[in-house]
Amino acid sequence: MKRICISLVFLLAGFLLAAEPVLKPVAFYLKNLPGPRIGALSDAQIKADLEQKGFIFIEVDCSSFPTTSPELEDALCNFHKNSPSVYAEYENDEQAADSRSVFYVPEGYTVTKDIPVWNIVDHGAEGSVQRVMDTWNKEIVDIFGVEPVTSADQMYNQDGSPIDWWLRIDIIHPSGSIAEKVPTLLNFSSNSPRFYPFSPLQSGDQILWRSMFPFGFMASGYAFVNVDHCYNPLARGETWKYFDRYTLEDWNGLAAVTAYVRYLKSHLEDYNLNGKIGVMGISKASYSAVRIADPDNANGSEHSLFNNTPNTKPQPWPGVDSKVDVAYAAAGNGTRRIPKYYNSACVPIITSAGKTDQYGQWDAYPEVVSHLNTVDNVHLDLWMEELGHTYPGKGIDYATGERRYVLFKRFFDHYLKPDAATAADVFYILPKEGATTVDVMGVSRYLPADNYLPAAMLGISKTAPITVRFLDKFDLSEISAKIKVVESEGGAEVEGEWTASMKGTSFSFTPTAPLTKDASYEIMVPVSLTSIDGHHPSAEVVRTFVVKQDASGGNAPGKLSAKISPSDDTYSAVAKNTAPKGEMTTLRMRYSTYGDWRFDSYLKFDISGIDTVGLNSAKVFLALSAAISGNIKVNFYTTEGEWSESTLVSANKPTFASAPFDAPVATPETSWMEVNVSTVLRQAIEAGKTSLSIAGRVPDSEDSAINLYVYSKEAENEELRPYLAIYKDVYEGPTTIKTARSQTAGSPVKLEIAVAYETESVSWYVDGQPCGDTITPAAGLHRVKAVVDGGAERGKEIIVKYINVE
C-alpha cells in the first residue's frame, strides 16, 4: 500500500514538474590550449557526442590564456569561479545547468559518464546490505518518519526512486582511438554527486582552487577519472543526505578501490589510457588513496569485517592488476591510517594538512609525518599553515619556498610520465631561497612558526640540514663527489659529509666544522651529476645562503635536573569498569574493539616546582612489568578534568586531548618505555598548571592480543616505579655581554649576550636608561648593563660592560 502511495506521489510530482527545465551537466570544451590536441574525433563529433549524453556543451577559447603552468591553471580557476554566469546564458525553459556537475574537457577529449564498476549487492561483503537496512531502520525511520523495512528492495530514495547500489565513475579522456596513450589522474571523490567537490559554487578560493589538479593534469596530456566514494547509498547527497553512518568503506573500501583500478586497466584501449595511474583523495576519499598505494593491495584485508568474515564474492574486472604509480592522500581517516597501511614497499606519496581543517587533521598530521619519516619511502609532506580542509591548490610551501601545486605536479609527472623525463633536475634545495634562519651548521627552519604548528610534534624536527632533493635516484658516491658547498668569497670548499635518504633521492650535508656567521655560501649542483638512470640536471643549480645564526642547539639531552614521582597513577577499562585500580602495582594498556577490554593508563605529576628556564626536555619513564610478544605502540595524550587514582573508573575518566603528543613503541626488548613530555610539560607550566596529567592508550592499529603492563607507583621495587625526568641545558660558560667593546660612532650597535638558556630574558640599559637590543650611541664611553632573568635555577644576573664609541 505504501509503495503505491509513493508511486502516485512521484507520478503527480513528475506531472507537475513536467514543465520544469531539465537539469543537465555542463561540459566546458577548452579550445586552443597551449599543448597539443589529443584525441581522434573532430570537435563536431565530440560536441554531438556530449550533447547526446545530456551535457550543455559550451566552447571556451583559451587562446588568450597563459601558456605556462601554473599560470594557465590559475586562469582556468578564475574562469571556473565565474563560470556560473557563463553557463547561465545557456539556461532556458528546457534546460538548466547542474552546477554540481561541471566538467572541463580539453579539445579532442570527451566524457564517459556514470560507468557502473562495482556493486554493493553483487560484490560487497556479506553484511553490507544488512548494514544499509540497519541504517534505514535505526536512523532514517526516526529522522524522516518512514516505515521500517524487512528487505533491501523495500528501501528507496527520498524522491521515491530506487536505491542505486552501484559505485560509478566518470572519465574525461582522449576521444576516438589514438596511438600514443595517456596517463591517468584518478581522483577519489569525497562527495556526491561525484563532481560536486569541483563545483564552481563551492565557497572560497582555497576550495575552488582544487580544480587546479584536473585542469593542470588534463592540459598536460592526462586523462582525468573521478570515482564514487564507497557510500552507504542512503547517505548520498542526492538521496537522504543522512551523514552519520555515511560509509561502507571500512568493510568494502579495498574491494571497491581495487575494482576501479582493474576497470581502468581492463579498458585502456577504450579510453586511450597507457596504464600509468596517479591517485588522489582527501577527506573520506583519503582511505582509498592510502590502500591502493600498496602494490600488494590485491592481497590486503578490509579495515573491518562483518562477523569477522572476509568477503568471498567474485570481484569484477579480474585478470589485471590493481597497482598504481603514485598517490596523494590528505585530511581523512585514510591519512590517519597511514601508520597502519603505508610501508616502504608502497608507491611514493604526497600528504598534506591544513591548519584550519575543521576536522582536526592538522593536529593529527605529526603522527602521519612521523611514520613517513620512519618508513623513509619517497614522500612529500605539505604543511599548509594558511589553508583548511582542501587540496594543496593554493599557496607557497614554507619548507621549500616553492608553490605547493608545482611541487605536486612535478612529483606526479615524474612517476606518471617517466618517458618524458630527460633530465634529473633538482626537486628543491634547503636552505630555501632567501632563508634567514640558517645557522653555522647550515641548519635552517623547515616548518612554519611554532605558533602555527600542532602542540604535539612527536619529535619531528622543525629544522633541516643543507639538503638537495631530487625525484630521480642517485648514488651517494656521485652526490658526495660532485655536489659542492663552497664559500661565496674565494670559493673554498666546505668539508663535510653527505647522507642519503628517501631511497636515494634526498641528500643532506653536515659540515665538518661550523660555518662562519654572516658569511655567504653556495650549494652547487653541476650538470655533470648523473642519476642511476643516466640522466643529468638540465642546468647547473646554485643556491646561495648566508649564515645568520649561531648553532640552533636544543638537541642535546641536557642534564637531569629533577625526578618526580607520580602523585596519582591508575588504569581503567574504557567502559564498564566500576572499581578504581589506583592501588594496583601495575598499569595496563591494551587495545580491544570491546570497551570493557580496552585499557588506558593515567599518570599525574606535581609540577608546581618546575620552571621552563633552561628546560631542554622531559620524559616519563615507565618500566615494563611483563614481557610482550611483539611491538606495541601507545599513544599518549594530555587529559582534561580532575581525577584521582582512588576514584577513577570508566564513568568518570578524564577527557583526552584531540591528538596524542607522543607515540612510543614498546618492543620485546624494551625494559623502560620513554614518553617525551617536553612540549606538553612546557605548555602546562606556561599555562600556570600545577600538575601534568597524561593518559596512555593503545591505538586501533595495534594487536589486541598484546597487553602492556608497566609498574605503578605502588610497585614494591622503588627503582621500577614511574617517574618524570626533567632535563635542563648544560651551560658551563659565564653570562657575558658579547658586543665588541670598540664601536663606530653613528653606526647601529647590536647588544648581544651569551646566556645559559635561550629562554632567559634580558633587559638592556645604556648609561642608566632602558633601551632595546640595538642602539646608535654617540661618541664616548657608554655603560651598558644587561639584567638577565635566569629563573629559579640560575637566578637574576647583572652584567656591566663599557663600550667605547669613536
Add this chain to the structure above:
Amino acid sequence: MKKYLIFIFMAIALAATASCGKEKKDPGKEPVPTDGIDAEKVAAFILLQNEGVYDGELTPLLLFNPLQHELVYNVKTSRFIIRNDALEPLLTVDLEADGEDVYAVEVNGGAAVTSSSRMKLVKSQGDTAWLWDLDNNLGIIILKDN
C-alpha cells in the same frame, strides 16, 4: 630588598681558581659593630666611584678598568665578579646578608688576603654598594641589584 642581604663570602682572586675548593667559614652572624669605624675615612671612601678593592688608606688594590673589564653580580648567589675580556675573574666576592649587617669570610686577592671579615654597608646608590671591612680595614665597591 637586596640591600638587606648579608654577605657571607668574600674572596678576591687574581686567578680563576684561586678561591675554588676553599671551605667557607661560618661568620657567626654576630651583629656588626657600628663603632670603631673611622668616620672620616669612610666619608672619603664613599666618594670613590670606581668598583674594586681599596686598602685602609684608600689606595686601590684592584680596580675595575672600564676598557678592559666586565662587572657581574648574581643576585641569587650574591657573587660579585670583576673579570677581564678573556672572562678570567680578577676579583670574586661571595657575599651573604642578614639585615643590614654584612659578613665576609675570606678575602684573597690583589695585595689583600683576609678571611672571616665583618663588614658594614656604608652606602648604597643605584646599582652600586660601598662596603667597609671592619676587621681588615678594606673598602670594596661592588655592583649590586637596584
